Amino acid sequence: MKSVLIIDDEKEIRELLAIYLKNYGYETFEAHNGREAFTLFQKEMIDLVLADIMMPEMDGIELLKNMRQDSHVLFLFISAKSDDMDKINGLQLGADDYISKPFNPLEVVSRVQALFRRAYSYALPENQDRERIEIGDIRLDIKSCKLYKRGVQKELTSVEFKILALLMSHAGRVFTKAHIYEQVWGEEYMGDENLVMVYISKIRDKIEDNSRMPVHLITIRGLGYRFEKA
Structure with missing residues (x-):
């Protein structure tokens, strides 16, 4: 219960x-x-x-x-x-x-x-490692729900974990704000762009050397966001 x-x-x-x-x-x-x-x-x-x-x-x-x-x-x-x-x-x-x-x-x-x-539930591609996702200097441990950058652990909320897991497990694919919202919140997207943007900004603060010049979590203007492949 x-x-x-x-x-x-x-x-x-x-x-x-x-x-x-x-x-x-x-x-x-x-x-x-x-x-x-x-x-x-x-x-x-x-x-x-x-x-x-x-x-x-x-x-x-x-x-x-x-x-x-x-x-x-x-x-x-x-x-x-x-x-x-x-x-x-x-x-x-x-x-x-x-x-x-x-x-x-x-x-x-x-x-x-x-x-x-x-909370901690998302869909990985069939060929994706079920225990960790590692791209460049970023590692996301699935079972422990922990994020590491160059071996240093970074704290994640449950929502941040879900967004990052979604994007990293489909690296190279562009996700719109609506798609991210519906996948992570499990509800129909009602145009609340600020909600997704806030979490993207928080994730960048944890994975990027310079959050204003991201190299991992990229904004595709007019479309959405993409996690860069290694």
């Missing part, structure tokens, strides 16, 4: 989400602020975090920063802050998805299910 930690200072929202998630077979934990949530997170085995941004004592952003110090737990922001920059800031810090209030509880359940489906 997968476990979900629900964090919101509004009791009604926590209880509503818990009811729906339990109906779909998830175990739930609840916290009313970030500090309480972080203490609970350290004690329990949590598979996914649903967190509001605006909370007392410790807000969602600070909570995510603390969790990301030693965990890659799936993290979904739920917040009334719907500005694009709030969404981008959350994703840059390592959140896996973002949904705005007001929301339909069934949509939240669908996002949770999608996050679990896509």
Whole structure:
């Protein structure tokens, strides 16, 4: 049974989400602020975090920063802050998805299910090594979900891993933003270009010597992105 930690200072929202998630077979934990949530997170085995941004004592952003110090737990922001920059800031810090209030509880359940489906799952070509992909000085270990550049490990979120695995396993092929989104998020592309661009930028920071002049992850203007072959 997968476990979900629900964090919101509004009791009604926590209880509503818990009811729906339990109906779909998830175990739930609840916290009313970030500090309480972080203490609970350290004690329990949590598979996914649903967190509001605006909370007392410790807000969602600070909570995510603390969790990301030693965990890659799936993290979904739920917040009334719907500005694009709030969404981008959350994703840059390592959140896996973002949904705005007001929301339909069934949509939240669908996002949770999608996050679990896509976590560490992707399709490799039949002739591709199932344990690692190595191109130039970049090595992606499939079983451990770890990235190495010249032998030095670089931390990856689950979404970053999926995007990189998709592109590296099909090196030389151009993927549009829409294709990347649909393959990685498992949803129909709705034109949210910023989401894909944010993750491409974060991946470049980890694999390129100069992210402004990439030699591995190349932008094909007007089309999309391609991982260069060795």
